[in-house]
Structure formats: structure tokens, C-alpha cells
Amino acid sequence: MIALGKLFRSTAFKLSLAFLALSAIGAGIVLGIVAFEVVSFVDDETKKTIAAEADGLSEQYAQGGIRRLGFVIEHRAREPGSSLYLLTNFAGESLAGNVARLPAGVLDRPGFVETPYETIDDSSDDRRALARIFLLPGGFRLLVGHDLRDRARISGLMVRALAISLIVLAVLGALGGLFVARRVLSRIDAMSNASRAIMAGDMAERLPVSGSGDELDRLAENLNMMLARIDALMTGMREVSDNIAHDLRTPLTRLRNHAEEALRLEGDKKAYRAALERTIEESDSLIGIFNALLMIARAETGADRAQMGDFDVGEAARAVADLYEPAAEEAGATLNPTIEPGIIVRGNRELLGQSIANLLDNALKYGAPAPTLALAAPTAPGGDTLALARAEVRLSVKRVGDTVEIAIADHGAGIDAADRLRVLDRFVRLEGARSRPGSGLGLSLASAVAHLHGGAMRLEDNAPGLRVVIELPAKPAALGDPSQQRQTAAACADATS
Ligand SMILES: Nc1ncnc2c1ncn2[C@@H]1O[C@H](COP(=O)(O)OP(=O)(O)OP(=O)(O)O)[C@@H](O)[C@H]1O
Numbered sequence: 001m002i003a004l005g006k007l008f009r010s011t012a013f014k015l016s017l018a019f020l021a022l023s024a025i026g027a028g029i030v031l032g033i034v035a036f037e038v039v040s041f042v043d044d045e046t047k048k049t050i051a052a053e054a055d056g057l058s059e060q061y062a063q064g065g066i067r068r069l070g071f072v073i074e075h076r077a078r079e080p081g082s083s084l085y086l087l088t089n090f091a092g093e094s095l096a097g098n099v100a101r102l103p104a105g106v107l108d109r110p111g112f113v114e115t116p117y118e119t120i121d122d123s124s125d126d127r128r129a130l131a132r133i134f135l136l137p138g139g140f141r142l143l144v145g146h147d148l149r150d151r152a153r154i155s156g157l158m159v160r161a162l163a164i165s166l167i168v169l170a171v172l173g174a175l176g177g178l179f180v181a182r183r184v185l186s187r188i189d190a191m192s193n194a195s196r197a198i199m200a201g202d203m204a205e206r207l208p209v210s211g212s213g214d215e216l217d218r219l220a221e222n223l224n225m226m227l228a229r230i231d232a233l234m235t236g237m238r239e240v241s242d243n244i245a246h247d248l249r250t251p252l253t254r255l256r257n258h259a260e261e262a263l264r265l266e267g268d269k270k271a272y273r274a275a276l277e278r279t280i281e282e283s284d285s286l287i288g289i290f291n292a293l294l295m296i297a298r299a300e301t302g303a304d305r306a307q308m309g310d311f312d313v314g315e316a317a318r319a320v321a322d323l324y325e326p327a328a329e330e331a332g333a334t335l336n337p338t339i340e341p342g343i344i345v346r347g348n349r350e351l352l353g354q355s356i357a358n359l360l361d362n363a364l365k366y367g368a369p370a371p372t373l374a375l376a377a378p379t380a381p382g383g384d385t386l387a388l389a390r391a392e393v394r395l396s397v398k399r400v401g402d403t404v405e406i407a408i409a410d411h412g413a414g415i416d417a418a419d420r421l422r423v424l425d426r427f428v429r430l431e432g433a434r435s436r437p438g439s440g441l442g443l444s445l446a447s448a449v450a451h452l453h454g455g456a457m458r459l460e461d462n463a464p465g466l467r468v469v470i471e472l473p474a475k476p477a478a479l480g481d482p483s484q485q486r487q488t489a490a491a492c493a494d495a496t497s
């Protein structure tokens with residue numbers, strides 16, 4: 001149950017009150033305008049009636065002079081209604097009519113006048129009239145008027161309507177305000193409770209979303225997405241620190257053991273040297289691991305996003321392939337790059353180059369048989385050809401629709417479908433790989449870099465061997481780009497065939 005004080009203090013309630021005040025002012029203005037129009041209309045009608053009556057009397061005056069006029073007025077004054085008449089002589093004494101008293105000086109000014117008055121049979125002082133004064137020859141004065149009670153009644157009605165509508169508005173506004181405030185407050189309270197749970201350490205908790213799609217829902221959805229991102233980053237950080245704790249302990253222990261061993265070698269300078277060299281090697285490998293971990297963490301958090309630029313991905317891949325040419329030779333493999341020119345991507349050239357290098361390194365390490373093996377290949381028919389085919393590593397960069405496909409394929413043992421996701425985790429090395437150097441970070445980095453560029457990396461069966469495909473969004477090809485023209489031509493050919 002939400003406390004009433006809290007409801008009254010809520011922004012929703014205060015906003016409702018502000019709207020209520022505005023509506024009340026609006027209602028007042030509208031009713032004021034209506035009242036003014038009605039009163040003006042009544043006044044106009046009264047003036048018209050007075051003018052018509054005055055015309056009639058003027059005719060009588062023209063026909064029979066002051067006597068006839070007095071007679072007609074006396075006759076009309078006796079008729080029921082709200083018409084008022086008064087005829088006075090030059091001394092101001094009443095000769096005929098139903099008006100008994102007027103404020104002093106009213107009869108001196110010809111024209112329309114609004115004035116209080118008393119009748120012969122009613123001396124209450126709240127009577128008002130709209131009247132026209134005429135000056136007649138001989139100092140006679142004629143007043144033709146109309147009682148304004150109807151107008152006063154209409155004005156009273158208007159004021160009552162305004163008061164009633166203000167009361168209704170106030171009640172409805174207050175109730176509406178309380179209802180809205182309650183609804184909003186209960187949702188805000190639910191959100192505060194959820195955020196308190198999150199602050200207490202329950203990172204799986206999320207802000208409630210009502211499903212109405214309103215601004216509170218949008219806010220909750222955005223905050224939930226932010227929480228999911230923070231959660232993912234924290235999990236990543238935790239994984240990195242766990243990895244460091246577990247997986248770096250072995251090489252560090254090895255380093256320590258080498259140093260300890262060296263200490264035991266007494267006096268042998270050569271042995272000391274060899275031990276120190278081994279220590280430096282181990283340290284370099286450790287530094288390499290730290291650098292790789294750092295690169296993965298930066299790619300995963302998107303820290304390098306600001307340094308992205310446009311570059312020719314084919315050129316970058318060829319540069320890496322050139323670097324790996326001697327290594328391929330040494331491994332008894334042929335490196336076959338098939339690269340479409342002019343494919344531009346937006347990204348970090350250094351990171352993408354490092355990913356391609358990791359994949360080529362893997363293909364040569366696990367996909368190409370050692371040269372000795374190639375030499376010892378069976379001499380059975382087709383045996384040499386098989387050995388040669390197995391040692392081929394293909395690198396291809398091509399554009400497929402709006403994406404760039406970078407693929408590295410080998411003919412080695414490949415990776416079982418069940419392990420293809422697992423190997424993307426940090427420090428995961430499969431059984432057959434233990435005899436080769438490495439720390440299990442190459443694929444993790446390549447995958448993180450693909451994600452950083454808005455793409456993805458997948459492992460496929462190359463039957464036999466492994467095919468790793470990195471898909472990245474490509475920048476739209478410039479007009480006249482030969483590769484694009486080739487693709488368009490190919491698409492046209494496909495469509496017509
Ligand atoms: N082309 C491949 N053919 C067969 N197995 C592979 C291939 N590439 C990777 N693997 C397997 O996946 C594991 C993870 O590869 P990853 O590149 O992440 O680490 P690594 O090569 O062992 O070490 P690092 O790349 O850090 O030097 C490897 O240990 C290996 O077992």
C-alpha cells in the first residue's frame with residue numbers, strides 16, 4: 001500500500017494538479033466568454049425592444065401631443081411585464097408611468113443608461129433597468145426602459161455553472177491525479193525494488209517491463225539492456241581473471257622451476273646461459289599470453305572501436321599471407337590465397353590482420369603434415385598426391401552480398417562438431433594439440449575481433465580438415481568498383497540462367 005503522503009509528493013500527482021489548475025482557468029475563460037456573449041445579446045435585444053416601444057410612443061406623441069402620450073403610457077404601465085415607463089414635466093414631477101424613483105440626474109442625460117430604480121408597487125433597492133431617456137419639447141422627459149432581472153438571472157446561472165464545473169473538475173482532477181500517481185508510483189517502486197536487488201549483488205535481476213510499451217517500459221528495457229551488457233562485461237572480466245589465476249599458473253611455475261634448477265647448477269657458465277635463455281623464452285611466451293588476453297579483452301569490450309577506419313581487407317590478408325609464406329614452406333604446405341580486390345571494410349586493420357594470422361598459424365600447425373611426414377608418405381598409388389593435397393592451405397577473401405567472407409581452410413584433422421564452440425573459449429586446446437606450442441587463445445581473439453566488427457566467425461568441416469569463416473559487414477562498393485561489377489554481372493548471369 002502506497003502511503004498517501006508519498007502519493008501527494010509524487011511528480012505524477014503534482015502534474016495532475018497543474019493540469020487541473022490549467023483546466024479550471026480554461027473553464028473559467030470559456031464560461032466568462034459565454035456569459036459576456038449572452039449578456040451582450042440580452043442587452044442588444046432589450047435595446048431593440050426599447051427602440052420599438054419608443055417608436056410607438058413617438059407616433060402617439062406626434063398624433064396627440066403630451067396628453068395622448070401620458071394617456072398611452074398610463075395604459076401601458078398597467079400591463080404586466082418588465083417594460084418601464086416614466087413621463088415627467090419640466091420640474092421633474094411624474095405625470096405617468098410605473099417608475100416611482102430614480103437616482104438624481106438620471107433623467108437629465110438623454111440616451112441609454114443602466115440605472116437602479118423602484119416601481120410604484122415595489123420599493124426593493126436591488127432592481128436595475130436598462131433605459132433610454134428622451135427630452136421632449138417643453139421640458140418634458142420620457143423614460144422607456146426594461147427591467148434587467150432576466151439578465152441578472154442568466155449571469156447568476158453562469159456563475160453557478162462555473163462554480164459547479166470547478167468543483168467537478170477539482171474532484172475528478174484529484175481522483176485522476178491520485179489514480180495516475182498510484183499507478184506510476186507502484187511501477188517506480190517495483191523498479192526501485194529490482195534495482196535494490198541488483199545493487200545487493202543479484203546481477204540476474206531485471207527491471208520489470210509491463211508490456212504497454214510506454215516511456216517507463218522503454219526506460220526499463222534500455223536499463224535492462226545496459227545491465228545485460230554490464231553483466232556480460234563483468235562475466236568476461238571474471239573469466240579473464242579466472243583464466244589468469246588457473247592457466248597462467250603452469251607457465252609461471254615452469255618459469256620458477258627453471259630458475260630454481262639453474263640455481264642448483266653450480267658454476268657451469270654454459271648451463272647457466274642455457275637456463276637463462278629458457279627463462280627468457282618462457283617469459284616471452286608469458287608476455288605473449290598477456291598481450292593476447294589484453295587484445296581479446298579490448299576486442300570484447302569494444303575499447304578499440306574509436307580507432308576504426310576504412311581499409312582494403314584483401315590487401316591486409318595478402319600482407320599476412322606473405323608473412324606466412326616461409327612458415328608454410330617450412331611446414332611443407334602450399335599457401336593459396338584467392339583474394340578479390342577492392343573490398344573495403346570499416347575496422348581495425350591490426351586486429352583483423354592478427355586474427356587472419358592466428359587462423360593461418362592454426363592451419364599450418366594443425367592442418368599441414370610435418371615435412372618429414374610428407375616425405376614418408378605412402379608410395380601407394382595416389383599417395384603422393386594425397387600428401388600434397390593435405391598440405392594445401394587456402395585463404396580466400398570475397399564479397400557475398402553485403403558481407404565480406406574471409407575463409408581459411410586446411411586438410412588436417414579438423415575439429416569435431418561437438419568441440420567447435422568450445423574451442424572459441426580462452427585457453428581451450430584439444431587433445432591432439434598438446435604436443436604443439438600454443439596457449440589456446442588464437443581462436444578466441446579471432447572470434448572476439450569478428451564480433452567487434454559487427455560480424456561473426458564460424459568453424460566448418462572442410463572434409464577433410466577445418467574451414468574457418470569470418471563474416472564481416474562490407475562497406476558499399478564504390479561506383480565502378482571492378483569486383484562489384486563482376487558480382488553484378490555474375491548475379492545477372494545467375495538470374496538469366
Ligand atoms: N586448423 C585446425 N585444425 C585442427 N584443430 C585446430 C585447428 N585450429 C585450432 N584447432 C584446435 O583448436 C584449439 C584452439 O586453437 P587456438 O588457436 O585458440 O589455440 P592454439 O593454436 O592451441 O594456441 P595459440 O593460438 O594461442 O598459439 C587448438 O589447440 C587445436 O586443438
Ligand SMILES: [Mg+2]
Nearest residue numbers: 358362442443
Ligand atoms: Mg592458434
